[in-house]
Amino acid sequence: MTVLDEVPAEPAAEANDARGRVAELHAIREQVRRGPSDRATEAQKAKGKLTARERIDLLLDEGSFNEVEPLRRHRATGFGLEAKRPYTDGVITGWGTVHGRTVFVYAHDFRIFGGALGEAHATKIHKIMDKAISAGAPLVSLNDGAGARIQEGVSALAGYGGIFQRNTRASGVIPQISVMLGPCAGGAAYSPALTDFVFMVRETSQMFITGPDVVQAVTGEKISQNGLGGADVHSEVSGVSHFAYDDEQTCIEEVRYLLSMLPQNNRENPPATPTSDPADRRGDVLLDLVPADGNRSYDMHKVIEELVDDGDYLEIHERWATNIIVALARLDGQVVGIIANQPASLAGVLDIEASEKAARFVQMCDAFNIPLVTLLDVPGFLPGVDQEHGGIIRHGAKLLYAYCNATVPRISLILRKAYGGAYIVMDSQSIGADLTYAWPTNEIAVMGAEGAANVIFRKQIAEADDPDAMRIAMVKEYKSELMHPYYAAERGLVDDVIDPAETREVLIRSLAMLRTKHADLPSRKHGNPPQ
Numbered sequence: 001m002t003v004l005d006e007v008p009a010e011p012a013a014e015a016n017d018a019r020g021r022v023a024e025l026h027a028i029r030e031q032v033r034r035g036p037s038d039r040a041t042e043a044q045k046a047k048g049k050l051t052a053r054e055r056i057d058l059l060l061d062e063g064s065f066n067e068v069e070p071l072r073r074h075r076a077t078g079f080g081l082e083a084k085r086p087y088t089d090g091v092i093t094g095w096g097t098v099h100g101r102t103v104f105v106y107a108h109d110f111r112i113f114g115g116a117l118g119e120a121h122a123t124k125i126h127k128i129m130d131k132a133i134s135a136g137a138p139l140v141s142l143n144d145g146a147g148a149r150i151q152e153g154v155s156a157l158a159g160y161g162g163i164f165q166r167n168t169r170a171s172g173v174i175p176q177i178s179v180m181l182g183p184c185a186g187g188a189a190y191s192p193a194l195t196d197f198v199f200m201v202r203e204t205s206q207m208f209i210t211g212p213d214v215v216q217a218v219t220g221e222k223i224s225q226n227g228l229g230g231a232d233v234h235s236e237v238s239g240v241s242h243f244a245y246d247d248e249q250t251c252i253e254e255v256r257y258l259l260s261m262l263p264q265n266n267r268e269n270p271p272a273t274p275t276s277d278p279a280d281r282r283g284d285v286l287l288d289l290v291p292a293d294g295n296r297s298y299d300m301h302k303v304i305e306e307l308v309d310d311g312d313y314l315e316i317h318e319r320w321a322t323n324i325i326v327a328l329a330r331l332d333g334q335v336v337g338i339i340a341n342q343p344a345s346l347a348g349v350l351d352i353e354a355s356e357k358a359a360r361f362v363q364m365c366d367a368f369n370i371p372l373v374t375l376l377d378v379p380g381f382l383p384g385v386d387q388e389h390g391g392i393i394r395h396g397a398k399l400l401y402a403y404c405n406a407t408v409p410r411i412s413l414i415l416r417k418a419y420g421g422a423y424i425v426m427d428s429q430s431i432g433a434d435l436t437y438a439w440p441t442n443e444i445a446v447m448g449a450e451g452a453a454n455v456i457f458r459k460q461i462a463e464a465d466d467p468d469a470m471r472i473a474m475v476k477e478y479k480s481e482l483m484h485p486y487y488a489a490e491r492g493l494v495d496d497v498i499d500p501a502e503t504r505e506v507l508i509r510s511l512a513m514l515r516t517k518h519a520d521l522p523s524r525k526h527g528n529p530p531q
Contacts, residue, residue, distance in 0.1 A: 047204065056142070090112035091106055091125060136264055142179050180200045201246070207229045282501045283307065350378060380447070
């Protein structure tokens with residue numbers, strides 16, 4: 001049960017003239033601004049946390065915040081609630097600007113009822129969500145609450161239902177960002193999970209459906225709150241969190257950066273920014289970054305840095321499913337979404353988690369008119385009993401579905417290996433990529449030459465006087481016939497084989513041509529993607 005915080009006394013008796021009433025209004029506003037008590041503020045600071053208003057001030061441009069319903073108070077009775085009716089009811093709602101563009105926000109105030117959600121609290125959130133949807137502007141939630149207000153019973157639970165319904169209605173319409181700055185337990189965790197991005201702060205924010213005490217009581221497992229649902233767990237293991245930071249200030253600054261790369265809504269394009277990085281800048285260093293030998297590893301991050309404006313990009317899910325990279329960046333000032341295999345992690349194979357990570361990113365980019373650039377160097381799907389039993393077919397199909405369903409401009413570039421079903425899934429021309437390019441180091445095939453030769457020429461190798469020599473000869477023959485760099489281009493499956501040093505210029509020119517792309521979709525209520 002949440003603690004009932006001390007609150008200031010009721011406002012003074014009604015003033016008799018306009019000046020008196022204005023003075024009374026300013027006194028009430030000051031009371032609202034200060035919060036429930038100095039003691040509650042000190043307790044918040046002692047936990048290393050900022051107050052809700054300090055967080056809003058960090059998020060929004062200076063002086064831009066417009067608060068909605070600051071004087072709202074609950075009407076609940078029982079369990080001492082009627083004697084504790086603080087203004088705001090534990091949540092601050094309103095709108096302001098980030099980099100000059102409108103953003104809606106709500107922030108739980110942990111100093112009031114532990115930030116727990118009651119009927120009035122929920123109604124305020126519902127209202128600001130409705131305004132964000134109707135205005136077509138992003139919504140940021142600054143979460144620091146103790147879940148449902150138990151004293152209000154089922155009314156509090158219904159309040160969460162209204163939030164979930166609006167999260168779903170806003171999905172793909174406006175960007176929704178959840179910033180976890182404190183505990184988030186039980187059903188409250190589902191609202192962040194329904195949004196586009198989740199940010200967390202180490203040590204101070206946690207998310208879980210059932211807390212450590214319940215887990216221990218039911219399963220016997222003993223674990224801390226951070227060990228169960230802390231920022232590192234959700235950014236590395238579960239994939240629930242897209243970003244994790246050491247402090248609130250850095251976290252909120254990165255939220256501002258993310259917003260600068262997103263459109264206001266699904267009817268707009270992302271904001272373009274001027275750049276001094278030449279569109280025709282050559283990338284000769286790429287010739288040394290990527291080894292021609294497909295068995296040698298390299299860091300795909302360095303390739304991305306060489307291609308994008310000023311080497312600057314925002315990686316999403318940086319520490320989860322590291323065998324694939326998804327990031328937002330700019331090419332000639334225009335925002336693009338990049339999906340790239342990472343040879344430095346599991347050789348860049350696709351597995352269950354990588355497929356889910358990339359699929360969600362593709363869907364987000366498609367929803368918000370962000371063109372897709374896919375960099376392929378993939379040896380295939382990860383084999384293994386765990387992968388098959390875990391549903392790699394179903395999860396891999398999520399990525400396939402996401403690409404096939406995307407109508408934004410799509411360009412794929414094959415750097416080296418592109419084998420088997422993974423080649424098809426990673427936005428090949430056959431599933432709708434608008435343009436497909438390849439470097440002269442590309443190898444596109446059903447499988448690697450060694451494996452293919454062992455299957456096709458199994459009998460000849462077995463019957464040869466020198467099987468090893470025969471195998472080497474057959475591998476060489478297979479490569480020369482079916483895996484040379486121009487095989488796919490000769491058949492129209494690759495639009496062009498390009499000089500790696502010219503990649504940036506080729507991508508920028510291609511994206512400029514595709515900027516007016518229009519795709520007609522079949523009439524349907526919605527698809528039924530694999531789950």
